[in-house]
Amino acid sequence: MRTVTFGMNISLDGCCDHTVFNPSESLMDYFTDMMNDVDLTFYGRIMYQLMFPYWSDVAKNKSGSPDEIRFAEKLTSLKKVVVSRTLENAEENTQIIRSNPVAALKELKQQPGKKISVDSVSMLPELLTAGLIDEFNLVIHPVMAGRGRRLLDSGSLLETLSLQLTDTIVFKSGCVAHHYRKQ
Template identity: 30%
Template structure:
């Protein structure tokens, strides 16, 4: 069975985006950018909700061709294009860059994908991840916490019906007071 991880940048007060979908507070250091790039490099399949897909696909397919692109950005763009992806959306009409579109039942499809063969899966996007959380499908939570309080916006966690017990498996400190905590779900 494939492992499913939910990992995002998060504010100290628990948000992945500030009001108005503002992500300006989460600009990564070079070291943190490399961490995310390396994670993309080992992801067997990425699951995206519509909004995150729109944000990523509006920039990364051609980011390596932009004037002034750094070697790290060139590497990330290549890794992102090559990584197999599934977009879950009832309004998106077409996808590209090694991506498949799913318009049907999210939980059923994620369950099917987890049961299949392949490398680890990452899930991104608040609404999509919330559905997977409520269904008990997430095996690992990766929170990269930035030292900022944004006061509202899009929360990392959704309301849950039951407790989820976690085991801390990794911590790491990045420049500017950013801290990675990685937890596995105890089953």
């Protein structure tokens, strides 16, 4: 059975607004290295549209820094699933699923392969309730955003989920990456 890992950048006050983060070269390398163990990414529509076509354009046009281009090339090479009722089309190697993300992820988890990376704040409570997330990679940025979507809204989980911290990396930028596993 495949491992499902959830990853997200968050501010010190728990917000996930990507516009307030400015990842360093070492943080971009960290994200790129994490994808060596992943062969499928699982997105909600909002996160998918934040990521693409931006990163595919960086990969194609070589329009970023060397670390951004490495990240973009790695990310765009992965198979992707996006859950959306409204998205009309998606980039190549991307499958659109119209409903029931829990059933879709359960099925994907049973297939052979590397880890599945989930990047969707909107689906997180539903996927946690179904017990589908095995690992968490949270990068906390040294900023108070004060706005944007929170990692979890109050009351969004039916019960407390206990996690085991397995690794912590402190970056020169002040960002701290935490890796957790379900207990």
